[in-house]
Amino acid sequence: MDEIEPFRGETIGQRSAALARGALSAFGNLLFPPVCAACGRTTGTHRALCVECWSDIRFIERPYCAVLGTPFSHDLGPDILSAAAIANPPDFDRLRSAAYYTGSVRNLVHALKYRDNTHLAVMMAEWMRRADDGMIARADGIAAVPLHKTRLMSRRFNQSAELARNLARLSEKPFLPGLLRRTRRTSRQVGLSRTAREDNVRGAFALSPDSEDKVFGKSILVIDDVYTTGATVSAVARLLRRKGAAEINVLTFARVLDETI
Secondary structure, eight states: OOOOOOOTTOOHHHHHHHHHHHHHHHHHHHHSOOBBTTTOOBOSSTTBOOHHHHHHOOBOOSSBOTTTOOBOSSOOOTTOOOHHHHHSOOSSSEEEEEEESSHHHHHHHHHHHHSOOTTHHHHHHHHHHHTSTTHHHHOSEEEEOOOOHHHHHHHSSOHHHHHHHHHHHHHTOOBOTTSEEEOSOOOOOTTOOHHHHHHHHTTOEEEOTTOGGGTTTOEEEEEEEEESSSHHHHHHHHHHHHTTOSEEEEEEEEEOOSSOO
């Protein structure tokens, strides 16, 4: 039997372990072939997108509103605010999102949220980290929009918490699980008007007992999967502001947008 020749600087044991890992990976791919995370087509690696789905993704990039992160069609200069941010300043300080909530991005959100594909949260958190515009560096802690306990029991996990946990790990920032509680089970927001969404979540959140010191005077980064009208994160931001947070920023994986402004 031929001996295994190690690479330069590598022992025979290390080379053998690498070959074993490669063989196990190949065997795993036979049992569970890698498929596109968004559409299910066969791909070359796990946790990847096929060419068609990747080309369908629209990332949110500059230029955009300095507060709401709403994309502009033209570069109007630094720190320009949108009309919405001027007319109705949000309850949080800044909002950023990674991508438009369309096509492949919608499929990824649904795969994480409804089909228990929690492994997707790693890739999605990486995209969010690239879109954070410096908010992560400023954060003293990262918190997720919570689910009500009855919904958490039926779903088994909170998709926003999965994104927040992975984002905190990637950025080496404190993750604050359980900081926020949803005190009553709200109706699903899908299909509700802006006003109805605001009424639905008004007074629905609270801090966990003895958590004020994690908020007072601190910069808190709030994580959610999708930003639509902002009713939910605004309710969370109002609570954090009442509890003395110095800065409240919001980072989501996707955002519902018609077009740039």
